Amino acid sequence: MVTIRDVAKYANVSVATVSRVLNNKGQVSEETKRNVREAIEHLKYRPNLVARTLYKKTSSMIGLIVPDITNPFFPALARTVEDRARSYGYTVILCNTDGSTEKEADYISSLQQKGIDGIIISTNRSEADDFKDIDIPLVALDRIVNSEIPTVTAENKNGAIKATKHLIDVGCQKVVHIQGPRELATTNDRKDGFLEVVQEADIEHVVVEADFDIKVAEETAYQLLQEQTNIDGFFAGSDVIALGIIKAAHRLGLNIPEDLQIVGFDGIEMGKIFIPSLTTIEQPIYEMGALAVDLLSQQIEKKELDKHLYEFPINLVIGNTTKR
Incomplete structure (x- = not known):
């Protein structure tokens, strides 16, 4: 298995320099960054995500919890969340609760234990007391939980x-x-x-x-x-x-x-x-999913949000189930 030392040797730099490039920290010249990235690509090096999680306190993963993946609305929403998350370098873990509050609570607990960076949740719960104990970034999508949780919905x-x-x-x-x-x-x-x-x-x-x-x-x-x-x-x-x-x-x-x-x-x-x-x-399913990821990313990066409730305008689309 290719190690960080192999990358350093190939690029003719120190292990510390490779680490700085991987973590985008410290002073590294553009030429050195290019050499390290070429070495990573040539050797097909994949960083140890567990080690990076322990070191950086981040997993580069976010959770998406939906109530029913068989409802066509939620696969569409999940697709937009995944697309946007990839642009930030996040991997999305999809959790389907089948509308069960017990399964939802189990998923939240499991995701927290795995060091997830944040959660986007579309819950069927009206009671939000359980969410008070979640100590990671959280965004409610297509569901209003309470005024404390950043929420993306439609009008x-x-x-x-x-x-x-x-x-x-x-x-x-x-x-x-x-x-x-x-x-x-x-x-x-x-x-x-x-x-x-x-x-x-x-x-x-x-x-x-x-x-x-x-x-x-x-x-x-x-x-x-x-x-x-x-x-x-x-x-x-x-x-x-x-x-x-x-x-x-x-x-x-x-x-x-x-x-x-x-x-x-x-x-x-x-x-x-x-x-x-x-x-x-x-x-606007795509815009809603994308904004949910944006808001989650801002929280992960410890940035202040402008507001907590974002309501998108809707559009009446005339099909053939009503008279024209």
């Missing part, structure tokens, strides 16, 4: 307002909102935006809860459409829920958008290729 209430107004504008008279788990602040923001519009417009409406799961959403919508035949619009708490509603409509022989109009929330790729293509509130 959820404004998005719900736009979605609901669009359904009314295209002629819906009775609109259902299938929201996600009610313990999530983002879910409640979307519900609040929906209620604000339908109550002001005096539109008949229903609010029900479901998981961010296609099958659960399908069964919820199927039961509602059987019981209340005058429903002509749905605002879904996520695109995954919206896809479940579409499946329920097909089972009942309803035409979309002639008989039933649907608006989702997220802007995942699956919604674009589904037939019919989904009208949705699009979140």
Whole structure:
């Protein structure tokens, strides 16, 4: 195995000089840096990450904790986080909790024990007491935990307002909102935006809860459409829920958008290729993931953040699940 001494000998410098180049510390000429890097590349030297972690107090790794990797929104988010993290030289460890608070706590504990540099978390927990004991940088992504933790999210209430107004504008008279788990602040923001519009417009409406799961959403919508035949619009708490509603409509022989109009929330790729293509509130997924990494990196480098809550504007994308 190639060692740091082999690199030093090949570049004709001291071991200390190679160490300074690797750690980007100390005074080293550009020519010497170039020689050392050429030696590293030629010899295919890979630093001992465990030793570097002990020496530098950093692992060059960050954790990303998500509640459900089967939900297409989170792989898209994970991809953006990984892309941005690589630009900083970080490796991302992905942890899927399946919505379990116990698994989430275990992952956080395990990551801390491994000397992780920081964690980006998208939690399903409403209680944030456990996060007070985390003594490493933390960023909440697409979830609001508390005012102490830097948070990156979208304008959820404004998005719900736009979605609901669009359904009314295209002629819906009775609109259902299938929201996600009610313990999530983002879910409640979307519900609040929906209620604000339908109550002001005096539109008949229903609010029900479901998981961010296609099958659960399908069964919820199927039961509602059987019981209340005058429903002509749905605002879904996520695109995954919206896809479940579409499946329920097909089972009942309803035409979309002639008989039933649907608006989702997220802007995942699956919604674009589904037939019919989904009208949705699009979140800037790439920008959100990238900013989460930026904020985490700033904390790791002991830099002060300008603020703790970052809300991205959303965009209404018209597909074929609503009338034009």
